[in-house]
Amino acid sequence: MTEESEARILLVDDEEMVLTALRSFLQLETPYEVVTHTSPLDALESVNGQPIDVVIADFMMPEMDGVTFLKEVRDRRPEATRILLTGYADKENAIRAINEAGLYYYLEKPWDNEKLQVIVRNGVERAALFRELDARASELESAHDDLDGIRKRLIKALL
Amino acid sequence: MSDQDRGSLQQLMAGLAHELNTPLGAIQSNRDVLNRAVARISDILADGVVDDEEIEHVRSLAQTISEVIEIDQVAVDVIAQLVASVRNCWRPDEHEKRCVDLHRGIDSTLLLLRHELKNRIKVEKEYGKLPPVFCYPGQTNQVFMNLLLNASQAIEGEGKITIRTYEKDGHAAVEISDTGSGIESDSIDRIFDSGFTTKGTRSGMGLGLRICREIIERQGGAIEVESTVGKGSSFRVTLPLGGCEEVAGDL
Numbered sequence: 001m002t003e004e005s006e007a008r009i010l011l012v013d014d015e016e017m018v019l020t021a022l023r024s025f026l027q028l029e030t031p032y033e034v035v036t037h038t039s040p041l042d043a044l045e046s047v048n049g050q051p052i053d054v055v056i057a058d059f060m061m062p063e064m065d066g067v068t069f070l071k072e073v074r075d076r077r078p079e080a081t082r083i084l085l086t087g088y089a090d091k092e093n094a095i096r097a098i099n100e101a102g103l104y105y106y107l108e109k110p111w112d113n114e115k116l117q118v119i120v121r122n123g124v125e126r127a128a129l130f131r132e133l134d135a136r137a138s139e140l141e142s143a144h145d146d147l148d149g150i151r152k153r154l155i156k157a158l159l
Numbered sequence: 160m161s162d163q164d165r166g167s168l169q170q171l172m173a174g175l176a177h178e179l180n181t182p183l184g185a186i187q188s189n190r191d192v193l194n195r196a197v198a199r200i201s202d203i204l205a206d207g208v209v210d211d212e213e214i215e216h217v218r219s220l221a222q223t224i225s226e227v228i229e230i231d232q233v234a235v236d237v238i239a240q241l242v243a244s245v246r247n248c249w250r251p252d253e254h255e256k257r258c259v260d261l262h263r264g265i266d267s268t269l270l271l272l273r274h275e276l277k278n279r280i281k282v283e284k285e286y287g288k289l290p291p292v293f294c295y296p297g298q299t300n301q302v303f304m305n306l307l308l309n310a311s312q313a314i315e316g317e318g319k320i321t322i323r324t325y326e327k328d329g330h331a332a333v334e335i336s337d338t339g340s341g342i343e344s345d346s347i348d349r350i351f352d353s354g355f356t357t358k359g360t361r362s363g364m365g366l367g368l369r370i371c372r373e374i375i376e377r378q379g380g381a382i383e384v385e386s387t388v389g390k391g392s393s394f395r396v397t398l399p400l401g402g403c404e405e406v407a408g409d410l
Contacts, residue, residue, distance in 0.1 A: 027223065028192055110188070
């Protein structure tokens with residue numbers, strides 16, 4: 001399970017100014033490590049290499065739209081909490097996409113920092129719970145395998 | 160104003176609002192960050208004693224503050240550019256011809272259409288060397304806006320718009336080509352007719368091609384079209400050169 005202070009947030013927006021604004025705030029008010037990318041393709045590559053707790057991606061990006069990007073992230077990092085950042089004109093499309101892609105939340109531009117902080121904190125907790133659940137499920141699975149082994153040995157011994 | 164014109168204007172306005180929201184969002188968030196950072200510094204200084212750890216903290220806050228201020232400048236520049244583009248494309252200059260740089264006008268128009276184009280259409284600019292053109296700047300820009308909007312709407316899904324400019328036979332030429340659906344040969348003679356459209360009412364365009372032609376012809380120019388179904392269309396606007404010995408202003 002990830003310690004809260006070790007959680008990693010990935011921000012993806014083709015606008016550098018949005019990235020800097022979000023990063024400045026998160027670094028000031030949260031203990032998380034913040035990674036930023038202007039290119040969704042580069043961001044996907046980085047996701048392969050390191051665990052991620054929360055991903056915030058812009059909806060309108062030239063290389064790849066935010067929803068497609070977040071779907072790709074889900075395939076690589078199912079535990080990551082995925083959040084879409086949307087602008088004024090794409091709200092309808094965004095909401096439809098959120099339902100389709102099963103996103104955790106969407107944040108509208110201009111965003112409120114207090115709200116952002118709460119969403120990100122909850123997102124980090126959610127990712128941690130996901131990992132814990134995953135770990136417990138694996139434990140359960142291996143316990144089941146052990147039991148199965150014992151059962152087979154017992155049967156063999158008794159026959 | 161027809162329903163079509165209104166629909167298109169609404170679309171442009173929605174796109175513009177979206178484009179303004181990006182820098183606005185950054186500035187708004189940055190103001191909050193600045194307030195928080197200043198409050199932290201005040202807290203550190205409140206007891207009149209500053210230890211090494213606090214000095215380090217203030218240093219990192221100063222770093223944040225200067226980054227945020229720098230980004231605010233970028234954001235303000237973007238807003239200023241957008242506002243200038245709006246002025247260039249809807250200026251009340253109907254009665255006065257001026258010497259202008261057509262490229263700047265096209266760039267302004269592209270900035271306003273950015274939201275419309277951004278995700279799916281690649282714009283390739285092949286600008287040649289063009290001397291200043293003596294024309295009605297606002298109206299001429301509206302024609303470019305219109306042709307670009309049409310081009311974008313002719314492209315379903317992803318595609319490319321190429322803008323080529325050059326000087327030929329004493330005229331400035333602007334060619335706007337798209338990789339869209341193209342125009343049927345039995346329609347192509349009628350596209351400059353009043354009220355002709357191959358689209359539904361929802362994707363209405365700004366002025367209509369008839370008015371575009373009027374605007375260009377009134378200035379001694381011409382507008383022509385070539386199109387292949389399934390391959391795309393190309394509109395060429397030509398305007399006569401001459402009458403501009405002084406430095407060109409903004410279109």
